[in-house]
Amino acid sequence: MLRVENLQTQFPTESGTVRAVDGISFDVYEGEIVCLVGESGAGKSVASMSLLRLVDDPGEIVGGEIRYRGRTIVGFEEGPDGERRRREDVLSDAEMRREIRGNEIAVIFQDPMESLNPVYTVGGQLREFIELNRDLEGEAARREAIDMLREVGIPDPEQRYGEYPHQFSGGMRQRVLIAMALACEPSLIIADEPTTALDVTVEGQILDLVDDLQAKYGTSFLWVTHDMGVVAEVADRVNVMYLGEIVEQAPVDELFYETSHPYTEALLNSMPRPDRTVERLEPIEGTMPNAIDPPRGCRFHPRCPDARAVCREDNPEAREIDRVDGHPHRAACVKHDVFAADYGGSRPLEVEPQVTAGTPDGSGTGGSEVAGDSTGDEESPTVREDGGEETGVDLERERDGDDSWAEEAADESRPGDDERQWSLEDGGDDDG
Numbered sequence: 001m002l003r004v005e006n007l008q009t010q011f012p013t014e015s016g017t018v019r020a021v022d023g024i025s026f027d028v029y030e031g032e033i034v035c036l037v038g039e040s041g042a043g044k045s046v047a048s049m050s051l052l053r054l055v056d057d058p059g060e061i062v063g064g065e066i067r068y069r070g071r072t073i074v075g076f077e078e079g080p081d082g083e084r085r086r087r088e089d090v091l092s093d094a095e096m097r098r099e100i101r102g103n104e105i106a107v108i109f110q111d112p113m114e115s116l117n118p119v120y121t122v123g124g125q126l127r128e129f130i131e132l133n134r135d136l137e138g139e140a141a142r143r144e145a146i147d148m149l150r151e152v153g154i155p156d157p158e159q160r161y162g163e164y165p166h167q168f169s170g171g172m173r174q175r176v177l178i179a180m181a182l183a184c185e186p187s188l189i190i191a192d193e194p195t196t197a198l199d200v201t202v203e204g205q206i207l208d209l210v211d212d213l214q215a216k217y218g219t220s221f222l223w224v225t226h227d228m229g230v231v232a233e234v235a236d237r238v239n240v241m242y243l244g245e246i247v248e249q250a251p252v253d254e255l256f257y258e259t260s261h262p263y264t265e266a267l268l269n270s271m272p273r274p275d276r277t278v279e280r281l282e283p284i285e286g287t288m289p290n291a292i293d294p295p296r297g298c299r300f301h302p303r304c305p306d307a308r309a310v311c312r313e314d315n316p317e318a319r320e321i322d323r324v325d326g327h328p329h330r331a332a333c334v335k336h337d338v339f340a341a342d343y344g345g346s347r348p349l350e351v352e353p354q355v356t357a358g359t360p361d362g363s364g365t366g367g368s369e370v371a372g373d374s375t376g377d378e379e380s381p382t383v384r385e386d387g388g389e390e391t392g393v394d395l396e397r398e399r400d401g402d403d404s405w406a407e408e409a410a411d412e413s414r415p416g417d418d419e420r421q422w423s424l425e426d427g428g429d430d431d432g
């Protein structure tokens with residue numbers, strides 16, 4: 001349905017060019033929920049907005065191709081003077097507005113208050129939206145709006161129709177946005193952290209709702225999140241982003257059980273897992289550098305516990321390391337056989353304590369690495385020996401002699417954000 005190839009989106013700024021999305025490729029098939037996951041600043045939102053050609057100023061899509069059901073959203077070719085120019089078959093702005101946005105590809109954002117107008121009733125807005133986008137008017141549109149509110153689980157929809165956004169709770173507002181996204185019967189919904197602002201119980205209800213609607217309408221989702229717990233609940237396939245690149249891509253179970261990139265591993269180790277017992281959670285060391293002057297070699301190597309000398313030189317593209325149910329498992333890490341790099345023969349790098357490199361005005365991100373080198377190895381503690389004593393989240397729990405995490409999780413009502421449980425099992429109604 002959607003094919004993204006080598007997409008590049010950049011922001012020219014005073015301190016340099018921000019390579020927010022730097023050559024990513026992924027597909028979305030009919031009826032799938034595909035996740036983009038990664039830390040803040042990885043480029044998830046810029047990537048997803050690029051699909052609709054809605055990149056904030058001064059951002060620009062500078063390379064790659066996006067195809068949607070046989071139509072070209074982004075495409076470049078070389079002009080007569082070697083310049084890069086838009087291909088002829090690329091949809092015009094008017095076609096994007098008329099034919100793609102809303103009725104083919106809809107978006108749900110994190111903050112419903114930004115998408116809902118506070119001075120109009122919820123029902124009125126939904127109805128107007130339906131009138132604008134579908135062949136329905138007046139009473140028919142009103143009835144459709146009420147049906148949609150009911151569909152997304154708003155109780156007393158006839159009555160709530162006449163209420164204002166501030167009279168709805170956060171979760172209810174997010175349901176309204178889902179109703180709006182669904183109202184045009186799009187084939188693909190881009191959801192950018194739509195549950196991040198909600199408490200965990202409400203988030204769980206919204207994720208269940210999305211699962212139900214997805215099953216009923218067959219809508220595909222591109223789901224943006226920083227939360228591996230959400231990934232576990234909704235994703236069919238996952239793309240892990242780090243600093244503008246996709247470092248690992250796999251079907252969800254494969255990603256969790258055959259994790260092949262140290263960054264994915266680190267994301268997973270920083271979360272509670274029902275299928276593993278760990279002494280404590282390991283926060284990921286350091287911060288993600290900025291996207292103006294990314295580290296040489298593998299972009300993750302300054303923070304990577306598995307980094308070797310070769311990782312300073314090679315920035316591996318994601319290569320297929322396995323295939324599961326017809327879908328690729330790709331990882332961009334030279335640890336794997338498919339890379340010619342001599343990882344095994346390469347000297348391990350110690351993980352250096354990070355200086356904060358995430359500031360846009362930081363004078364290049366090689367800084368931490370160079371500083372680390374000059375202090376010598378003996379002053380560079382490794383993550384495992386030294387890190388985390390103070391920062392680690394203690395995960396030791398009382399176990400009541402039962403080895404099943406799933407059951408244990410079921411005994412607890414959803415705990416606070418930091419300790420939420422999640423389960424990889426299909427079928428939703430698992431961990432309460």
Ligand SMILES: Nc1ncnc2c1ncn2[C@@H]1O[C@H](COP(=O)(O)OP(=O)(O)OP(=O)(O)O)[C@@H](O)[C@H]1O
Nearest residue numbers: 011018020039040041042043044045046056057291
């Ligand atoms: N308007 C802009 N001008 C300059 N840089 C920008 C702009 N918008 C985004 N960026 C940069 O692009 C990079 C990717 O940002 P993006 O918002 O896509 O990250 P994200 O993965 O969605 O993070 P988050 O989880 O915080 O939403 C960041 O380095 C960010 O600073």
Ligand code: NI
Nearest residue numbers: 044045046192
């Ligand atoms: Ni974002």
